[in-house]
Amino acid sequence: MAQRLLIVDDDPDVLKAAAATLARAVEAVDTAVGPDGLAERAHLYDAVLLDMNFAAGARDGAEGLDTLDRLQAADPALSVVLMTTYGGVALAVQALKRGAADFVLKPWRNEALIAAMQAAAALTAERRASGKALNLDDLERRAIERALSLYEGNVSHAAQALGLTRPALYRRMERHGL
Incomplete structure (x- = not known):
């Protein structure tokens, strides 16, 4: 199955590493350095890997959660996997409660990242095929x-x-x- 993923992170090294990892398993990987304008393009992707913090010094995940909300409003079927370096269990639970498909901590294991994104893309496909979100x-x-x-x-x-x-x-x- 053809899959198109989007990786959103403000760190160019993270974008490069994640894109290289995921490119082995999917047809296309796009990257973005910030959340601006993502909602308008949400329908183009099978899954999104989204960093939770973009502002310098931010560690609370608020930007990622807000972006998750905007993506879900734009395309309720789209699966979003959130990632952060500063994650705790409470933040992961909050992300899942708000509709994230999964939660990944940096640094990740490549096989686990690929599996999470493939599962997210499969969930998006299932939702779109059935015509409804969770x-x-x-x-x-x-x-x-x-x-x-x-x-x-x-x-x-x-x-x-x-x-x-x-x-x-x-x-x-x-x-x-x-």
Whole structure:
């Protein structure tokens, strides 16, 4: 399947390394040094690898999350994988809650990056073929699964990261068959 990916990062070395890695696995890789104008081009891509911080000294991921929101508004079917050097579990969970397909920490393992982007592109293709984006229940299930995975099945820690009580998380897990 032909895939066109976009990598967005303000560091030219990261762009070069990610593009070289992903070019081995997809048909086309484009790069951008910032988030400006991405929403207008969202429909051109099968998946986006998006850095979370663009301003000098920024570490909170706010720019990446805002760009994620704009991309999803422009193309709800488009899968976005967020990446950062300054990531913690809470930021990853927040990104997944807001609709990111996955979360990658820099430096990445090449095989893991390729797998994440191929899975994201496949998800975009599935959404576009079905004519709909994920619904809120699907997003909630994925956020719970990811939090449980990040905390190796520890429900207490996963609940805390998701901003839920343990009983609330257990109820949601039951509702989703987890």
